[in-house]
Amino acid sequence: MSQWIIVGDGAWGRALSRRLVLNGHAALLVGERRIGNRVPKDVEHTIDLPGALEAGERVILAVPADRLEALLVDAAPHLRGDHCVATAIRGLTPGSHLRPSEAVRRHTPARQLAVLAGAADARALRKKTPAALVVGTAFPALADELQQALVAPSLRIYSNTDPVGTELASIVAMVLAVALGIARALEVGPSTEATALTRAVAEMDRVVVGLGGAAKTAYGLAGLGLLAELALDPAAASAAAGAALAAGDREKAAEVVEIRSAARALAARCARHRLRAPMLSVIDALFDGHVDAPTAMRGLMTRSARAE
Amino acid sequence: MHAPIFEFNRHREDIEREVAGRVVDAFASRAGADDPARGFQYVLNDAAFHEIDRLERARGSAERLADWQRLARRIGRMTVDELRDETRRRAEWYVQDVVGHFDRRVYRFASSVLPVGLGALFNTTDLARGLRSMRDLSNRIRVEGPLDQLRRLAAMGTLVVVPTHSSNLDSIVLGWSLLHAELPPCTYGAGKNLFGNPLVGYFMRNLGAYRVDRRLRHVLYKDVLKCYSQVLIERGYHSLFFPGGTRGRSGAVEQKLKLGLLGSALAAFSERLQRGDTRPIFVVPVTINYPLVLEAETLIEDHLKAAGQARYIIEDDEFSRLGRIAQFAVQVMGLQTTMVIRYGTPLDVFGNPVGPEGRSLGPGGSPVDPARYLMRDGVAVDDPARDAAYTRQAGAAVAEAFLSETVLLPTQFLGWLLFERERRAAPHLDLFALLRTTSGDRHDLTELCADADRLRARLAEMEDRGRLRLDPSLRGSPIDEVLDDAVRAFGMYHLRAAVEREADALVVRDPKLLYYYGNRLAGWADDLRPVIGAGEGR
Numbered sequence: 133m134s135q136w137i138i139v140g141d142g143a144w145g146r147a148l149s150r151r152l153v154l155n156g157h158a159a160l161l162v163g164e165r166r167i168g169n170r171v172p173k174d175v176e177h178t179i180d181l182p183g184a185l186e187a188g189e190r191v192i193l194a195v196p197a198d199r200l201e202a203l204l205v206d207a208a209p210h211l212r213g214d215h216c217v218a219t220a221i222r223g224l225t226p227g228s229h230l231r232p233s234e235a236v237r238r239h240t241p242a243r244q245l246a247v248l249a250g251a252a253d254a255r256a257l258r259k260k261t262p263a264a265l266v267v268g269t270a271f272p273a274l275a276d277e278l279q280q281a282l283v284a285p286s287l288r289i290y291s292n293t294d295p296v297g298t299e300l301a302s303i304v305a306m307v308l309a310v311a312l313g314i315a316r317a318l319e320v321g322p323s324t325e326a327t328a329l330t331r332a333v334a335e336m337d338r339v340v341v342g343l344g345g346a347a348k349t350a351y352g353l354a355g356l357g358l359l360a361e362l363a364l365d366p367a368a369a370s371a372a373a374g375a376a377l378a379a380g381d382r383e384k385a386a387e388v389v390e391i392r393s394a395a396r397a398l399a400a401r402c403a404r405h406r407l408r409a410p411m412l413s414v415i416d417a418l419f420d421g422h423v424d425a426p427t428a429m430r431g432l433m434t435r436s437a438r439a440e
Numbered sequence: 441m442h443a444p445i446f447e448f449n450r451h452r453e454d455i456e457r458e459v460a461g462r463v464v465d466a467f468a469s470r471a472g473a474d475d476p477a478r479g480f481q482y483v484l485n486d487a488a489f490h491e492i493d494r495l496e497r498a499r500g501s502a503e504r505l506a507d508w509q510r511l512a513r514r515i516g517r518m519t520v521d522e523l524r525d526e527t528r529r530r531a532e533w534y535v536q537d538v539v540g541h542f543d544r545r546v547y548r549f550a551s552s553v554l555p556v557g558l559g560a561l562f563n564t565t566d567l568a569r570g571l572r573s574m575r576d577l578s579n580r581i582r583v584e585g586p587l588d589q590l591r592r593l594a595a596m597g598t599l600v601v602v603p604t605h606s607s608n609l610d611s612i613v614l615g616w617s618l619l620h621a622e623l624p625p626c627t628y629g630a631g632k633n634l635f636g637n638p639l640v641g642y643f644m645r646n647l648g649a650y651r652v653d654r655r656l657r658h659v660l661y662k663d664v665l666k667c668y669s670q671v672l673i674e675r676g677y678h679s680l681f682f683p684g685g686t687r688g689r690s691g692a693v694e695q696k697l698k699l700g701l702l703g704s705a706l707a708a709f710s711e712r713l714q715r716g717d718t719r720p721i722f723v724v725p726v727t728i729n730y731p732l733v734l735e736a737e738t739l740i741e742d743h744l745k746a747a748g749q750a751r752y753i754i755e756d757d758e759f760s761r762l763g764r765i766a767q768f769a770v771q772v773m774g775l776q777t778t779m780v781i782r783y784g785t786p787l788d789v790f791g792n793p794v795g796p797e798g799r800s801l802g803p804g805g806s807p808v809d810p811a812r813y814l815m816r817d818g819v820a821v822d823d824p825a826r827d828a829a830y831t832r833q834a835g836a837a838v839a840e841a842f843l844s845e846t847v848l849l850p851t852q853f854l855g856w857l858l859f860e861r862e863r864r865a866a867p868h869l870d871l872f873a874l875l876r877t878t879s880g881d882r883h884d885l886t887e888l889c890a891d892a893d894r895l896r897a898r899l900a901e902m903e904d905r906g907r908l909r910l911d912p913s914l915r916g917s918p919i920d921e922v923l924d925d926a927v928r929a930f931g932m933y934h935l936r937a938a939v940e941r942e943a944d945a946l947v948v949r950d951p952k953l954l955y956y957y958g959n960r961l962a963g964w965a966d967d968l969r970p971v972i973g974a975g976e977g978r
Binding site: 189205208209211212213214238239240241243244270271272273404405406 | 790792802803804806808809810811812813814815816817818823825826829830832833966
């Protein structure tokens with residue numbers, strides 16, 4: 133049995149902590165305020181971050197990307213070389229545009245890092261519907277520990293050695309799923325939706341590799357897996373954002389802060405690296421109100437011909 | 441000054457025994473208890489295969505070839521004990537081939553003669569003036585960085601100096617810089633081919649340098665080499681190695697580093713901890729910044745050849761011709777621009793910066809205990825895969841330091857500016873077409889100065905953010921003087937000037953050299969390109 137510290141007591145953090153407890157581990161859930169009876173059974177809850185980090189060295193960060201850097205500044209003095217930190221966060225930090233594990237590396241002395249991503253959300257874990265996650269890390273022992281700690285008959289945990297690609301694929305998939313949400317909302321039909329899905333996968337691969345990930349990671353659970361999950365789930369946040377953008381309701385679309393913020397950060401990062409990412413650019417422009425959905429789709433369709 | 445290497449000879453046999461013993465034990469443990477012969481069979485087969493392949497193509501090696509062929513035929517029939525003995529015998533042979541030697545008398549002689557000799561070489565062919573040249577040399581080779589801190593750290597722990605590598609003069613110039621900065625001498629691995637130079641080879645053989653035979657690619661030799669460097673660091677010998685592996689061919693600041701010897705520093709740290717030895721190990725990135733590079737013409741030719749790797753060991757470059765070295769040195773002394781050897785912020789073996797008192801620091805500046813990185817649940821744990829990942833992270837920190845501690849000089853500045861203008865003027869041409877067709881292109885000085893001003897302003901902003909460094913001659917002088925200085929430098933040493941001035945224009949003469957020197961800025965190209973205007977020069 134190991135002691136795990138889960139920082140972030142939202143739905144995802146609570147689901148992960150419950151999963152750990154069900155596997156016989158001790159889970160200490162850290163939040164900013166008391167959450168009363170929403171604390172999962174047998175999980176301990178605290179608002180004392182320094183105390184929690186002193187209590188164990190296995191840490192999972194499950195906070196929104198836009199709150200991550202502030203949290204890391206608070207956590208840094210209490211993190212040591214023997215802390216292993218897994219990030220279970222989709223998104224880039226606002227302003228600095230860092231991947232979550234990149235932010236951990238920049239702001240803290242922790243070096244044993246992992247990324248937890250894939251086609252399973254809090255609801256799947258809670259309801260124990262069959263799903264899968266992937267651990268991306270350069271530290272095999274940490275991958276093994278996370279696999280053993282989280283695995284269940286309803287949850288498969290895969291691993292790879294490409295944390296950068298895993299994290300990027302997950303973020304790009306989340307943003308590109310908005311395009312699929314728009315297509316669905318515009319009721320353009322299966323041919324258009326299939327085209328959007330296929331081109332989204334190609335763009336995801338290009339961006340992941342262009343920003344430092346490995347070639348096949350985009351086609352794994354963190355990339356294609358998540359994109360498919362979000363495309364198939366009408367209740368997903370990306371579908372809601374897509375529907376709002378299709379209707380020209382930017383304010384409602386911007387309520388999905390993580391997606392909006394990730395779209396902006398990804399578009400900026402792609403521009404800086406001169407990466408061709410037309411769908412990401414269009415989604416960013418839609419959030420900004422520079423274009424409406426039908427015009428954006430026409431723009432994408434009338435680009436010059438190129439090889440697949 | 442006392443340095444552990446002064447006592448090297450007294451411990452040499454002990455070191456040899458320890459290295460051979462550890463290498464043999466490692467192969468035994470890798471095989472596992474159920475089949476103890478397997479590890480030895482693998483390593484001997486691998487060594488025999490590579491040695492036979494190499495020796496069949498080498499001249500005058502019949503006896504050694506026959507020895508390896510005999511071994512290759514016997515391996516399958518040997519008992520475990522015979523395999524172990526044979527592995528030990530071969531490991532000992534390689535250790536003796538690698539191991540260095542230190543002669544205090546040669547060091548004393550070199551300490552007094554090197555500055556004068558280098559001064560004479562870099563100042564004038566007149567030896568009488570060489571006696572006065574120590575001061576002149578200091579004016580022409582600037583050594584900078586946190587030198588007081590490094591002297592303190594050298595006294596409390598072990599330095600592992602990791603410089604950039606662009607010339608075979610690097611080890612000589614760096615040796616001088618250590619002496620000049622009152623830092624202790626380091627042991628270092630040098631290409632075995634360099635020991636063939638009678639003068640340089642003599643000093644290298646007697647000043648603790650160990651031989652690295654890059655032709656040997658088998659596991660046994662690599663393990664001996666790695667273990668030797670690790671044992672030296674463990675025993676407190678200040679060490680130096682070039683993580684770029686070989687001289688950079690393209691002129692760019694090295695970013696792809698070979699991590700094997702950096703891994704030795706981490707392994708030595710771990711081993712020391714397990715023995716209760718708490719002396720720290722400090723990794724010191726160093727950039728060597730030449731206004732002109734002795735072997736520039738050969739290196740860039742090699743880089744441009746598709747099969748550049750085939751000439752991994754170049755034995756017939758400018759370094760092999762003493763006349764070219766002397767000519768180079770004389771011309772470099774005539775330049776207004778200095779050569780800069782910049783010692784960077786020291787790091788621990790995990791890539792964390794080290795503070796003035798030798799403590800590892802986290803990103804916020806708070807102290808970090810490096811021993812914790814090796815622990816699990818409060819206990820030190822052996823985990824080679826983890827350590828390999830740590831070493832990659834430390835390598836990334838060194839590569840980052842190579843960029844931020846690079847001191848850009850006028851020749852590199854002008855090289856990048858002109859080549860980028862050429863690229864802008866003909867975006868449809870690939871690199872090789874540009875290199876073939878741009879000789880003779882004129883760049884109007886007024887337009888060039890405007891671009892140069894913008895480029896320098898951008899570089900100055902980047903220097904202010906700690907991303908690189910500008911030599912004062914580049915940052916502080918009027919821009920036309922910067923360009924004049926660079927043009928003069930380009931005209932002084934190379935067989936053909938890279939660029940010449942004609943009336944109110946600069947004319948490209950050797951695009952390859954411009955490309956080579958300009959590549960020093962390649963690591964920041966994305967930030968710099970936008971400030972260059974459309975190519976007015978064509």
